Amino acid sequence: MVTSGAGSGSPTIVSIAERAGVSIASVSRVLNGLSTRRATEERVRKAAAELGYVPNSVARSLKGGRTRQLTFAMPDIGNPAYVAMVREIQVVAKAAGYRLLLHSTDAVTEDELAVVHSLAERTSDGLIICPIRITPQHVEAIEQASAPVVVIGSPPPDAALDCVQTDSAIGAQKAVWHLADTGRRRIALINGPVDTVPGRNRDEGYRKALTDRGLSYDPGLTAVTDFAVAAGTAAAHELLNRRPDLDAIFCANDQLALGAVQTLHARGIHIPEDVAVAGMDDSVLARAAWPPLTSVDLCSSKRGRLATELLLERLGETAAEQGEQAEPAEHPEDTPAAPRRTTTEPRLVVRESTVPARSA
Amino acid sequence: MVTSGAGSGSPTIVSIAERAGVSIASVSRVLNGLSTRRATEERVRKAAAELGYVPNSVARSLKGGRTRQLTFAMPDIGNPAYVAMVREIQVVAKAAGYRLLLHSTDAVTEDELAVVHSLAERTSDGLIICPIRITPQHVEAIEQASAPVVVIGSPPPDAALDCVQTDSAIGAQKAVWHLADTGRRRIALINGPVDTVPGRNRDEGYRKALTDRGLSYDPGLTAVTDFAVAAGTAAAHELLNRRPDLDAIFCANDQLALGAVQTLHARGIHIPEDVAVAGMDDSVLARAAWPPLTSVDLCSSKRGRLATELLLERLGETAAEQGEQAEPAEHPEDTPAAPRRTTTEPRLVVRESTVPARSA
DNA sequence: GCAATATCTGTAAACGTTTCCAGTAGCTGT
DNA sequence: ACAGCTACTGGAAACGTTTACAGATATTGC
Numbered sequence: 166m167v168t169s170g171a172g173s174g175s176p177t178i179v180s181i182a183e184r185a186g187v188s189i190a191s192v193s194r195v196l197n198g199l200s201t202r203r204a205t206e207e208r209v210r211k212a213a214a215e216l217g218y219v220p221n222s223v224a225r226s227l228k229g230g231r232t233r234q235l236t237f238a239m240p241d242i243g244n245p246a247y248v249a250m251v252r253e254i255q256v257v258a259k260a261a262g263y264r265l266l267l268h269s270t271d272a273v274t275e276d277e278l279a280v281v282h283s284l285a286e287r288t289s290d291g292l293i294i295c296p297i298r299i300t301p302q303h304v305e306a307i308e309q310a311s312a313p314v315v316v317i318g319s320p321p322p323d324a325a326l327d328c329v330q331t332d333s334a335i336g337a338q339k340a341v342w343h344l345a346d347t348g349r350r351r352i353a354l355i356n357g358p359v360d361t362v363p364g365r366n367r368d369e370g371y372r373k374a375l376t377d378r379g380l381s382y383d384p385g386l387t388a389v390t391d392f393a394v395a396a397g398t399a400a401a402h403e404l405l406n407r408r409p410d411l412d413a414i415f416c417a418n419d420q421l422a423l424g425a426v427q428t429l430h431a432r433g434i435h436i437p438e439d440v441a442v443a444g445m446d447d448s449v450l451a452r453a454a455w456p457p458l459t460s461v462d463l464c465s466s467k468r469g470r471l472a473t474e475l476l477l478e479r480l481g482e483t484a485a486e487q488g489e490q491a492e493p494a495e496h497p498e499d500t501p502a503a504p505r506r507t508t509t510e511p512r513l514v515v516r517e518s519t520v521p522a523r524s525a
Numbered sequence: 526m527v528t529s530g531a532g533s534g535s536p537t538i539v540s541i542a543e544r545a546g547v548s549i550a551s552v553s554r555v556l557n558g559l560s561t562r563r564a565t566e567e568r569v570r571k572a573a574a575e576l577g578y579v580p581n582s583v584a585r586s587l588k589g590g591r592t593r594q595l596t597f598a599m600p601d602i603g604n605p606a607y608v609a610m611v612r613e614i615q616v617v618a619k620a621a622g623y624r625l626l627l628h629s630t631d632a633v634t635e636d637e638l639a640v641v642h643s644l645a646e647r648t649s650d651g652l653i654i655c656p657i658r659i660t661p662q663h664v665e666a667i668e669q670a671s672a673p674v675v676v677i678g679s680p681p682p683d684a685a686l687d688c689v690q691t692d693s694a695i696g697a698q699k700a701v702w703h704l705a706d707t708g709r710r711r712i713a714l715i716n717g718p719v720d721t722v723p724g725r726n727r728d729e730g731y732r733k734a735l736t737d738r739g740l741s742y743d744p745g746l747t748a749v750t751d752f753a754v755a756a757g758t759a760a761a762h763e764l765l766n767r768r769p770d771l772d773a774i775f776c777a778n779d780q781l782a783l784g785a786v787q788t789l790h791a792r793g794i795h796i797p798e799d800v801a802v803a804g805m806d807d808s809v810l811a812r813a814a815w816p817p818l819t820s821v822d823l824c825s826s827k828r829g830r831l832a833t834e835l836l837l838e839r840l841g842e843t844a845a846e847q848g849e850q851a852e853p854a855e856h857p858e859d860t861p862a863a864p865r866r867t868t869t870e871p872r873l874v875v876r877e878s879t880v881p882a883r884s885a
Numbered sequence: 886g887c888a889a890t891a892t893c894t895g896t897a898a899a900c901g902t903t904t905c906c907a908g909t910a911g912c913t914g915t
Numbered sequence: 916a917c918a919g920c921t922a923c924t925g926g927a928a929a930c931g932t933t934t935a936c937a938g939a940t941a942t943t944g945c
Contacts, residue, residue, distance in 0.1 A: 175645060175671060177900095177901055177902085178901065178902065178903095179901080187924080187925085188924065188925045188926075189901090189902085189903095189925090189926095190903085190904080190924070190925060190926080190927095191923085191924060191925075193902070193903060193904080194903090194904095194923090194924090197903080200922075200923075201922095201923070201924090202910095202911085202922080202923060202924085205923080205924080217645075219642070219645035219646055220646065220901085220902080221587075221646065221647050221900090221901050221902070222646040222647060222648045223583060223586045223587045223592060223647050223648070223900085223901080223902090224587055224900070224901030224902040224903090224930090225901080225902055225903080226583045226902090226930095227581075227583045227584055227587050227900090227901080227902070227929095227930050227931070227932090228901080228902045228903050228904085228929075228930050229902085229903075229930085230930075232583060234626075242608060242611055242612050242615070243608070243612065243809070248602060248603070248608055251602055251627070252602050252603065252629065255602070255627065255628075255629050256629075264626055264628075264648065265626065265627050265628075266594075266624055266625065266626055266627075267611070267615065267625050267626075267627045268615075268624075268625075269612065269615050269616075282579070285535060285577075285579035286579055286580065286581065286582040287535075287581050287582060287583050287931095288582045288583070288624065311535060394809075394812070394813070423813050426815065427815070427817075430815055430816075449603070449754075450813055452754070453754070453783050453810055453813045453814060454813060454814075454815065455786065455787070455790055455814065455815040456790075457787075537930095537931055537932085538931065538932065538933095539931080547894080547895085548894065548895045548896075549895090549931090549932085549933095550894070550895060550896080550897095550933085550934080551893085551894060551895075553932070553933060553934085554893090554894090554933095554934095557933080560892080560893075561893070561894090562892080562893060562894085562940095562941085565893080565894080580931085580932080581930090581931050581932070583930085583931080583932090584900090584930070584931030584932040584933090585931080585932055585933080586900095586932090587899095587900050587901070587902090587930090587931080587932070588899075588900050588931080588932045588933050588934090589900085589932085589933075590900075647901095
């Protein structure tokens with residue numbers, strides 16, 4: 166019937182232009198709400214509706230240089246702490262009109278670097294990355310990255326990176342203080358790998374807290390393993406064999422704590438009467454356990470939100486309720502914005518795994 | 526110094542062509558491994574390396590019509606069953622060279638339809654969607670979708686959709702059989718909304734199993750609420766108030782079961798001696814609970830994997846180890862491939878929440 | 886060394902948009 | 916009805932690739 170355009174694929178701006186008898190420029194303008202004569206607008210809208218036109222986002226990205234996609238890379242989606250981040254990132258990103266690309270890196274450095282480098286492919290407009298080991302290569306790759314990157318975690322202080330961190334050493338300290346203050350004297354530690362930032366910090370906080378409370382550090386009371394439930398189970402067995410008199414276990418995350426709890430149950434040891442258990446992350450697992458776990462809230466959700474907001478700001482999405490006066494507009498063009506570090510305060514959440522519930 | 530190209534943005538194929546003194550066509554050919562004279566290849570590679578060239582995936586997508594992105598849309602990333610799917614989908618997609626876009630729909634129909642329709646934007650090459658309510662609009666939208674869609678779930682039998690399903694009615698039946706066969710007589714049900722496919726199926730399986738074992742259906746023993754931990758806690762309280770003599774609770778998923786377990790603990794009721802509890806999904810929560818939960822494995826991971834493989838096949842990625850002879854190549858072009866339904870078999874996993882552990 | 890061939894290379898078009906620029910049509914005021 | 920202005924419109928270029936085609940080299944056989 167008609168000349169062309171109706172042919173094969175989905176309708177484009179060209180099909181609409183033909184059908185409406187206008188130029189593609191006019192179609193584009195109508196569709197983007199630029200001022201147009203009433204008659205033109207109506208014909209274009211009609212044609213677009215009849216054809217069921219939907220703009221091609223790839224073409225739009227190519228022209229506009231923005232994909233409206235963000236990437237989140239984390240070590241392990243099996244860890245509820247990261248799930249909490251994903252959820253929050255998704256919400257904020259979606260609200261700002263961005264889609265979310267997900268990467269699981271298994272905490273493998275090469276994979277993490279690959280994700281950073283892949284920004285050069287222009288597949289997404291920005292990256293939130295959550296590395297548990299931060300090498301000089303990480304820092305360099307991120308500093309050189311071809312799109313904004315926000316790190317969730319704690320890079321070395323001299324690294325000029327945007328990041329959202331939490332002081333998990335203090336978090337660990339708070340947990341151990343709490344254990345000591347509720348009368349525990351032989352407090353064990355089940356930690357993740359100490360060559361990771363979280364592992365190192367937890368170790369540091371644990372030791373400091375012991376000193377603070379006049380307890381001595383005893384290597385026999387510590388175990389180092391992976392951040393996972395099964396690892397917690399095994400480590401707890403080992404510790405109990407070695408030191409049957411321990412009266413508390415502080416675990417570097419909730420997964421480890423859950424594992425430890427299983428071991429204690431299996432051995433008929435009462436929580437918290439015989440042994441108290443505390444975890445970190447305050448993830449859903451802390452509430453899922455029995456007894457509910459005392460845990461240090463490291464603000465996963467909040468960090469996810471803050472990271473996303475910071476990233477959006479770097480992307481020039483004036484982060485709406487920024488509260489501050491809109492001053493920083495005067496950027497001398499070549500000065501990169503000063504890296505910003507945001508810190509959240511860890512918070513101890515006490516539950517029945519360390520303190521018996523008062524009977525009802 | 527040089528004429529042009531070095532200017533602003535990242536290096537393109539044009540910059541390389543200039544630097545190497547060849548045409549952009551040659552650059553493209555070298556970079557895509559097409560046959561080239563040795564000298565040309567070397568100069569191009571050298572120039573590309575010096576400039577740190579990375580191909581622009583958006584431009585590539587526009588030309589090629591493929592984005593190498595898949596989308597996964599699920600109701601709630603807080604549910605570990607979906608997390609299991611995400612993880613598996615990620616792995617398979619990544620192995621095939623696809624990135625993964627994530628959508629959380631909160632099980633809101635409009636959001637789900639929007640995701641399906643957004644395929645027309647060509648943002649991703651295919652979609653895996655996991656709706657818990659499947660309306661005629663869903664079916665129609667998916668049938669008309671402008672890219673392949675695989676449903677994880679159970680659309681009505683007459684819907685011509687690719688899907689990966691599991692018979693959760695039978696799953697529920699198996700769980701209730703097990704409870705009855707271990708001596709329980711007053712078996713309660715905590716279900717999710719019955720206007721969802723999973724809710725309806727669980728209800729059906731529960732009733733069938735009761736009949737099978739000569740138990741009568743008692744509305745006073747059932748509660749309907751949301752698929753969430755807090756909902757499980759509340760529902761269990763309600764049921765126990767109403768029927769203090771119940772001796773088992775079958776829960777429509779692990780989150781509800783976990784909630785129920787909390788309630789039982791809080792009331793000092795012993796599991797499984799006084800009341801047995803069974804859940805569904807066999808998620809990490811089932812192992813996290815104490816006592817570990819008997820649960821019906823609905824194959825979340827496997828369904829995620831199968832769905833992704835099916836989707837990749839629809840995308841023409843010859844799914845490698847397909848085993849079959851490569852016959853179906855002869856497609857008469859207009860016949861759409863016959864919709865395929867894959868079903869996984871639910872499997873009961875018995876743990877201590879229904880059967881006391883034999884003492885060691 | 887020459888023709889015939891095989892191999893490689895460059896030009897240009899295409900993918901679907903947005904946007905600059907110049908031109909044209911429509912208004913306004915008289 | 917006309918000048919002058921504004922408001923809209925169409926042509927064309929651009930974003931960074933891939934690829935068909937034709938044209939240019941290099942290779943081979945004698």
